[in-house]
Amino acid sequence: MVLNFLKQRWQKITLAVFSGLVLLILIAALVLNSYWSPILESKVKDIVTTSSDGLYKADFSAAELHILRGTIAIFNITLKPDTAVYNARKKRGLAPNNLVELHIKKLVLSHIHPFKLYFKKELNIGRILLYNPELKVSYQLNHTRDTVSKDHRTAWQKISKSLHYIHIGDILMGDVKFTYNDYSGNKLSTSQFQEMNLSAHDLLIDSATQTDKSRLLYCKDITGEINNYKGETPNGLYTYSVKSIKLSTSKSQLDLTGISLKPASTEKFFTKSHKDRFTLSLDSAQLNNFDFLSYHKYRTLTASSLFLNDGAFQVFANPNHAKTKEDKIKSFPNVAMNRLKIDLKIDTVNVNRLDVTYHEFNVKSKKTGTLTFNRTSAQALNVTNNAAALKKNNIITVIINSNFMNRGKLNATYHFNLTDKDALFDFKGSIGHMDLQAINPAAMPLGMFKVNSGTLSKFDFDIKASRAGGKGRVELLYDNVKVGLLQADTNADKLKKKFIATLFANIFIIKHNNPDKEGEQPRIAYVTYIRRPEDAFFKTMWRTLLSGIKPSVGLDKKTEQSVARMKDQQTIRKQERKLKKEQRKQRREERKRKREEKEAENP
Numbered sequence: 001m002v003l004n005f006l007k008q009r010w011q012k013i014t015l016a017v018f019s020g021l022v023l024l025i026l027i028a029a030l031v032l033n034s035y036w037s038p039i040l041e042s043k044v045k046d047i048v049t050t051s052s053d054g055l056y057k058a059d060f061s062a063a064e065l066h067i068l069r070g071t072i073a074i075f076n077i078t079l080k081p082d083t084a085v086y087n088a089r090k091k092r093g094l095a096p097n098n099l100v101e102l103h104i105k106k107l108v109l110s111h112i113h114p115f116k117l118y119f120k121k122e123l124n125i126g127r128i129l130l131y132n133p134e135l136k137v138s139y140q141l142n143h144t145r146d147t148v149s150k151d152h153r154t155a156w157q158k159i160s161k162s163l164h165y166i167h168i169g170d171i172l173m174g175d176v177k178f179t180y181n182d183y184s185g186n187k188l189s190t191s192q193f194q195e196m197n198l199s200a201h202d203l204l205i206d207s208a209t210q211t212d213k214s215r216l217l218y219c220k221d222i223t224g225e226i227n228n229y230k231g232e233t234p235n236g237l238y239t240y241s242v243k244s245i246k247l248s249t250s251k252s253q254l255d256l257t258g259i260s261l262k263p264a265s266t267e268k269f270f271t272k273s274h275k276d277r278f279t280l281s282l283d284s285a286q287l288n289n290f291d292f293l294s295y296h297k298y299r300t301l302t303a304s305s306l307f308l309n310d311g312a313f314q315v316f317a318n319p320n321h322a323k324t325k326e327d328k329i330k331s332f333p334n335v336a337m338n339r340l341k342i343d344l345k346i347d348t349v350n351v352n353r354l355d356v357t358y359h360e361f362n363v364k365s366k367k368t369g370t371l372t373f374n375r376t377s378a379q380a381l382n383v384t385n386n387a388a389a390l391k392k393n394n395i396i397t398v399i400i401n402s403n404f405m406n407r408g409k410l411n412a413t414y415h416f417n418l419t420d421k422d423a424l425f426d427f428k429g430s431i432g433h434m435d436l437q438a439i440n441p442a443a444m445p446l447g448m449f450k451v452n453s454g455t456l457s458k459f460d461f462d463i464k465a466s467r468a469g470g471k472g473r474v475e476l477l478y479d480n481v482k483v484g485l486l487q488a489d490t491n492a493d494k495l496k497k498k499f500i501a502t503l504f505a506n507i508f509i510i511k512h513n514n515p516d517k518e519g520e521q522p523r524i525a526y527v528t529y530i531r532r533p534e535d536a537f538f539k540t541m542w543r544t545l546l547s548g549i550k551p552s553v554g555l556d557k558k559t560e561q562s563v564a565r566m567k568d569q570q571t572i573r574k575q576e577r578k579l580k581k582e583q584r585k586q587r588r589e590e591r592k593r594k595r596e597e598k599e600a601e602n603p
Contacts, residue, residue, distance in 0.1 A: 408434030454481035474548025
């Protein structure tokens with residue numbers, strides 16, 4: 001068929017002309033490629049140096065321009081800061097807080113228009129792909145606000161002599177090896193990310209976008225994603241992991257899923273630390289209106305709201321308080337907030353469906369007591385340690401709704417003073433109707449008593465507290481309460497009932513109802529609890545409330561003293577009985593010895 005086509009003379013001429021044109025185009029493309037490559041190299045290096053005021057220099061091993069395909073390939077790119085320029089800026093107080101180093105094995109620019117770049121000074125690129133990128137960011141706090149430079153020109157004004165317009169549709173980086181070095185603390189802190197993806201969309205630098213505040217780094221949107229991030233605290237007591245971290249600058253939103261904070265084993269943790277042991281898991285967290293640029297520059301975390309959804313938080317009180325004189329005031333939320341290394345300002349924090357558990361080991365019972373707050377929802381307002389924000393409002397307000405011991409409805413409101421030297425805070429709330437046997441997981445190990453029956457009608461509390469302790473009002477209304485007093489059985493490793501003491505308590509001590517009779521005024525306890533330095537925040541709250549619960553059920557100080565005296569008398573009587581028993585035994589042995597001696601003398 002082809003041979004038949006070429007029999008005609010005009011067909012041969014047409015083929016020859018077409019082949020010649022194709023050959024000319026290919027030769028022209030090769031010539032242009034070799035001509036444009038050094039021009040491209042010069043342009044790229046000039047743009048980087050000019051736009052960064054000489055702080056950064058770019059270099060690469062080779063560049064290939066393919067006119068016909070409309071692509072540029074650049075190999076072995078490095079972007080490094082000029083240390084001499086950086087140090088000079090640092091002396092003048094103009095050095096940035098972040099320095100970036102970048103190495104890319106290969107960079108491909110597609111859908112480009114080289115003639116517009118050369119003749120119109122317009123750089124238009126459809127997409128940039130970066131292969132095997134290695135990114136290193138070093139942070140050092142050189143200043144806490146934007147420095148004033150003598151050069152007030154925008155980036156577009158700085159490059160306008162070389163380029164009038166820059167537009168890039170998409171910049172894509174996959175599997176980025178990212179290293180972050182933080183020099184702001186006492187020692188270097190390094191974080192490394194492996195499964196990281198970065199992309200930027202609609203980068204536009206021209207006269208119209210030079211002052212567009214809706215764009216970050218002139219991009220309409222920058223998105224970042226980190227998968228399966230894991231790490232360990234410097235002391236080795238905690239490991240943490242996040243399944244996914246996603247950031248979108250156009251939405252100003254940071255999303256995290258699969259958050260986990262796990263402590264070391266109980267034995268290892270309490271051997272190495274005198275602090276309380278925490279465990280945290282969250283399905284998701286969302287930070288809204290997140291000012292990424294402020295965080296990147298100055299470690300200032302500013303946002304309108306934070307949502308924490310579906311998880312569990314556990315606290316295990318450290319039992320080794322007797323081994324340390326450390327004041328655990330640092331566990332108070334208002335004190336901990338001011339100790340954060342980050343400048344924080346979040347208008348509202350919302351917690352949804354969080355199970356909170358508090359564990360405490362009792363030395364006397366050799367058992368662990370547990371308090372639970374199930375399906376907790378909370379809202380915290382004015383969560384900040386920012387100095388300017390604290391001048392306007394120095395109080396964090398926390399509103400909590402929960403199910404106490406998975407039974408009684410709990411409503412509470414907290415106020416934490418963020419600037420008071422004594423860490424003032426107050427909490428007020430109530431627990432609704434519930435079966436009091438539900439508190440036995442805490443009452444038996446911690447209070448050494450068991451609730452055999454009883455119904456709670458209402459439990460109201462209003463406490464003002466500080467590093468010194470707690471003081472306030474507790475009102476406990478209940479019906480038909482009967483308890484059993486317990487003691488530790490070390491041989492069987494369990495708690496056993498004190499029969500006589502329980503009988504005595506239920507007959508003479510325990511107030512079975514409050515009020516005693518319908519229509520009478522209920523008993524109200526006005527409590528004062530003196531905090532010990534080793535008492536952490538949760539223990540301070542629990543002990544303050546317990547000091548009001550005891551007198552409400554009849555265990556006031558006078559009664560406790562009577563019980564203590566009774567216990568002392570019982571102990572004395574036990575010792576006397578034991579002594580008499582030993583004396584009788586000794587007398588029997590003495591009589592037996594004398595009989596044996598007489599029998600030996602008179603066989």
